[in-house]
Amino acid sequence: MTAGPAEEGDEQLSLPGIARAKARQATPPKVRKPTVLAEADPIARVLVDLPLAHLDRPFDYGVPEQMAATAVAGARVKVRFAGQDVDGFVLERAATSAHAGRIQPLRRVVSPEPVLAPVIAALVADVAARYAGTRSDVLRLAVPARHATTEKVASTPGSAITARADNGLWAAYPGGAGLLDALGAGGNPRVVWAAGPGEDWAVLLAEAVVAAASSGRGALVCLPDRRDVDRLDGALRSRLGTDQYVVLTADAGPAQRYAAFLAVSRGAVRVVIGTRAAAFAPVHDLGLVAIWDDGDDLYAEPRAPYPHAREVLLLRAQREDAAALLGAHGRSVEAEYLLRSGWAAEVALPREELRRRVAVSIAGASDREQERDPAAGAARLPRGVFDVIRDGLVTGPVLVQTPRAGYATRLSCDSCRTPAACPVCHGPLGITAAHAPPTCTWCGTVAASWRCPECGGRGLRAPVLGDRRTAEELGRAFPSVPVQSSASDRVLAEVARRPAIVVATPGAEPWVAGGYAAVVLLDTWLLLARSDLRAEEEALRRWTNAAALAGPGPGPIPGRVIAVGDPARPVLQALVRWDAAGFAQREIVERQEAHLPPASRVATVSGRAGAVEQALAGVGLPEGAEVLGPVLIEEGERFVVRVPRMSGAALSAALLTMQAQRSARKEAHLRVEVDPVSIG
């Protein structure tokens, strides 16, 4: 392997001092004018935007003197790489290069705007290492596409933040006032906050942000979706000027998004709220990272390398010495793990206060009774539920959570209960409206003359009912009360505080000022029926979030919540005791025994059949690694690799090495997912 064969033809470089001597010495006929490099720091270390794992490292380029002032750290540049022009970012400028071979000059500075701050470049490296991915993949998530017109406009600096945090609502929480004081004094507390039922959580989050901002530092809050962002936006608006914070969400147009990004990147604004992509916002002097309801799966980025916003924020808290606040009504096992490991402290309401705020009961339809006749209105709405709704409607709106969107989302044979499948594509049949014929939910085929292939029966039944059917039933049961519906495709942000029945699917529950008069959770067995590892944790999170919307009753009466389900299920008992933390604790113990996250670190590797097994065999996996599989999937096969949590970094490193070797050998790309939200 000889380094740098005789070179000719291409542009010549010359460092400032020796420019003249070199040019005189060697002047082959066709050489162009030598590029004169910048006086100071003539080397730019550039991260090139290539999808190849083995090229995920900086390359040195010469900085022509005319780019001396524009090729700053963080600038977008174009460079010649292996004969083609590629995009890249300047990571830093340097006086010398350790590269022995030829050094090419930068082709062009796309823009002098330093969009990749050094601390974000370091974060991007952290995230790539954590998720066994490339920096170029993470950069696509961290730096929005350039919008040249927007870049020409200067960002107007927000006025200085003079607002002071008000400890009022936090004072109900032991340690709550202390938390705000610490934030205001420039401290870095790390807290898992169990937001109480009926809490206007956005207001408390806003106070925490104001506290951190009043110490002169920046703050960054991630929320699951647009609706939650809007709630915090509303709470912040009455505390900060609209020039003092920005909202970063995907639904704003490219120009608006880029303008918001630049305002943050330029330090004009230091408070950022937004959805998962905001976790990378280059907030100056970061003092606080916060995340609301970290168990929501919207925080899992669907693009490689699939980072989770909570992990990105925790990496930032660590690297940038910022306070961390994980708030939720429920408790993710990951948040609980942070408490158990001592990384964070808990802030929660005392038991007595919880009992004052909410009373959860279970309407005793056991699983067996449900199975016997799930479709009958009487079994779906037991007597107790009926009473709670009727009593609640006297004072205000009643929230009814029903797990499925639609009307009757799955049909089965009336006599033998075989699920009804589409005669064309074998997709599930469903009904979209009261008198509509059964229709395939996949291909849309209308199966009006359906006949059961098992028993020849012609009757259909609906064991799973959707929100529209539920709304219809309740409308009949309470004819004088308006019924509102909020589900996936038509989500209501807020409803008025007047008697009404509000039917909603999980996650689509509208907010109501002062809280609902009662909250009803229907068909709890359905959320638990999912085969997913996290089914119970996720079900409890969704119930807890809905239940937390119950407002206090008249006088000293706590908010009323009633769930229809099997009272023997421990997860429902956890709901009754309002003990998501205890449930998460038990989950962790069980998962420890089963070698599942968060006690273990898990990665999935998938690709063409045969390739994955071979690739894994050639990797030096850390001590104690277990390889499980293969499971056949559409694109080939998938293996699961798991290691003790302390070997998590080693696992990521090993998988990264594997990817680098494969890309260098031009072997087919394998999909690697570290900490997948769900396996299977």
Add this chain to the structure above:
DNA sequence: GTCATGTATCAA
């Protein structure tokens, strides 16, 4: 990913 280079292979 592209590009340059090296080695194998085959027809003339």
Add this chain to the structure above:
DNA sequence: TGATACATGACC
């Protein structure tokens, strides 16, 4: 011997 195919490694 030269033309062509494919594998390999560098890429700043």
